[in-house]
Amino acid sequence: MRKSLLISCLLSAFHFLSAQTPASYSIQKGEIITERIPYQDQYRFESFRKGTVLFAKGNTASSRLNYNYLYSEIQFIDVRGDTLSIAPEPLVRYVFIGDHAFYYHPDYDIYLEAVYESQVLSLLIYKRYQVFDRNTQMIKGYVDANKTFYENFVYEQDNRIIAESLYEFYNLPSLEDLRISYQENYFFVDKNIRFYPAxxxxxxxxxxxxxxxxxxxxxxxxxxxxxxxxxxxxxxxxxxxxxx
Structure with a gap:
């Protein structure tokens, strides 16, 4: 299980740059997902960039950050060079990576990237990979609010638990043929930081x-x-x- 740590970020202006859209991948039985998907397609940016996180109370911290499409998480590199994830935390308000702004959605424990900002509404996008079985049915997990995200992810097929965590699921040989598909969904956020599906x-x-x-x-x-x-x-x- 990877370590998690909270870090923070300073609010700044929104600037938005385009990035290449990741592809979809077919995963054969026995393949490891994180080895099958190229490293550059697992992340929003080609490399970890200077960034900050702003907490609801106004305190901040900085690190080299990137957004991971597989885990829908903001990750950072610690002083030892290890890649870790920011723990889901309602106190996080914004994350800034270079000129890109991310809002933390506390109800879903996800990060939404801002693509257009105005005084009345802002437009956010949720980018991630979704896992489908060979019949293109989305694999569903469940989340228990009393446990961490990794502990909650369960993939069942024929009443079997294949992986007890999302991290294990992506890093152990697949027991079935799968398809990993890049997905996007838009959200609105109002001036009071209330989130709505677009x-x-x-x-x-x-x-x-x-x-x-x-x-x-x-x-x-x-x-x-x-x-x-x-x-x-x-x-x-x-x-x-x-x-x-």
């Missing part, structure tokens, strides 16, 4: 008094909630609500 119903909750106006905009522009540029245009439209 779907229509979320807008009704955020702007109940402007529901009809939003419906008209979405219909007229044929807004696709899975397209980043469409969501940015929608947020730009919502800016007017600050002045009303």
């Amino acid at each position: 779907v229509r119903s979320s807008l009704w909750k955020i702007f109940p008094q402007y529901r009809q106006s939003l419906r008209d905009f979405i219909s007229k522009n044929k807004t696709n909630f899975s397209k980043e540029e469409d969501l940015k245009a929608l947020i730009l439209y919502c800016q007017q609500f600050l002045e009303q």
